[in-house]
Amino acid sequence: MRTCVGPEPDTLDPTEPEPRDRHSEDPAPGPRRRHRGPRLRPHPFGLRTRLILAFLLVAAVGCGTTAALTYRAARNAILEQTQNTAVSAFREQAENLRIQLPVEPDTLRSQLMLIARQGKPRPWRVYAEYGTVRVSSTDRSSSSVVTPELRSRALDQNVPHAAFQRVVKDGVPYLTIAVPAVFLAHSPDGAPQRTGLVVYAVMELDEEEASVEAMVMAARDGALPALLVALIPALIAARGVLRPVRELRIAAHSMGRGRLDTRIHAKGRDELADLARTFNESAAELERSVTELRDAEARARRFASDVSHELRTPLAGMLAVTEVLDEDAAGLDTDTARAVRLISAETGKLAVLVEDLMEISRFDARAAALHTDEVDAADCVRKTLQNRRWTDPERIVPHLAGGVRARLDPRRFDVVVANLVGNALRHGGTPVTVRLYAAGGELVTEVADRGPGIHPDVLPHVFDRFYKADRARTRSEGSGLGLAITLENVRLHGGTVTAANRPDGGAVFTVRMPL
Secondary structure, three states: OOOOOOOOOOOOOOOOOOOOOOOOOOOOOOOOOOOOOOOOOOOOOOHHHHHHHHHHHHHHHHHHHHHHHHHHHHHHHHHHHHHHHHHHHHHHHHHOOOOOOOOOHHHHHHHHHHHHHOOOOOOOEEEEEEOOEEEEOOOOOOOOOOOHHHHHHHHOOOOOOOEEEEEEEOOEEEEEEEEEEEEEOOOOOOOEEEEEEEEEEEEEOHHHHHHHHHHHHHHHHHHHHHHHHHHHHHHHHHHHHHHHHHHHHHHHHHHHOOOOOOOOOOOOOOHHHHHHHHHHHHHHHHHHHHHHHHHHHHHHHHHHHHHHHHHHHHHHHHHHHHHHHHHHHHHOOHHHHHHHHHHHHHHHHHHHHHHHHHHHHHHHOOOOOOOOEEEEHHHHHHHHHHHOOOOOOOOEEEEEOOOOEEEEOHHHHHHHHHHHHHHHHHHOOOOEEEEEEEEOOEEEEEEEOOOOOOOOOOHHHOOOOOOOOOOOOOOOOOOOOHHHHHHHHHHHOOOEEEEEEOOOOOEEEEEEEEO
């Protein structure tokens, strides 16, 4: 079985350039260039579809309105022309009618047949009514097309001239005309007097209706080409609108991947061009701000690294001196011995802080590396507890599943366990329970204490650097970096670490790493 002794800690030379993360998206220096982003996903009801449908709807409404108005005007024109011609011609024929009263049916029939043959714009069917006498130019004495309304208007004294009506019967359109026969009486006003005879003409309007239907068919057949023609400007307009939108999306995606030098080619003076220029201005300002932040962060990392390295050499001498002083402290007077032990303890804390700062510097510089090996995880946890003399069963209760082998960096795993257990001993209540088991292809390590737990406001920040739950505390036993280093080490293994409160009291930290 392999032991859990790991390699020496990584070192970071401040004079060397910081290694570049292989996942970094920072663009290489050079001239700016446009980056091609992913293609737009097709949307069934996206902006392109809505624009095209809007154009087609406007075109369809325009075609429909124009066709309706044209149909109405043409229909009225055709029917009025036919109607005026027929009414004028029939009225003229009726005025030339020579009838002796009382009416002689055979004579009247002959004249009606003559009028029917002279009908304009086509032959009529002529009917005459005189009291109970019914005569026509056909084999039927009366017509069902002549409505009671037309008869009433023909007998109305206030309608001395012709009356007409368009009627549709059994799907066939008809024009019916009524002209009352009059004679000129020798009266003071010379007004014509009614004889009681009314002549009716019935003419089919099927030819006019066919002409109207032909116009409707022509309008309908012309609507489809019109819509197809309208589709061309619709596609052009949609392309003109969507191209800047697509470029903006690609540019935003590129900036999201870290290419802050991305710009959009803005042309024109419309709203989309203004949007592109605003995007470019915002991108330039963001690039400037991020560059400044990166420079400041790099300077801060370099400062921490340089200070840590500079402190290691004098600290090594100080630690050697304090060890000698500790050995001789028993022979010194009480005050001097107390001062010696205080200096020794504070020097040790300073050494821990320097080492933690160097470790954080390695993570920030992405110089931390894993040196994995297949080990017995339970044996690693035992050695961690033994090396730090955490073996008192009243303070530490281990529950370690045997036979769990995992591939991990022993030194970094030792740091993870030590930081969590040390944190539980300092801020929680004993006994501290350490559990280790395998579940779902993961190595699970739980460290739970019996203390008051973690305040809900503090939970989101427990892994922050130098975070203090109690703002009144200016000093702490640790460096304030232990949990932050734990988080970075777990992430380096591809795992996760979470903090929570137990239902029965106390805090619990759970680490999950892939086996």
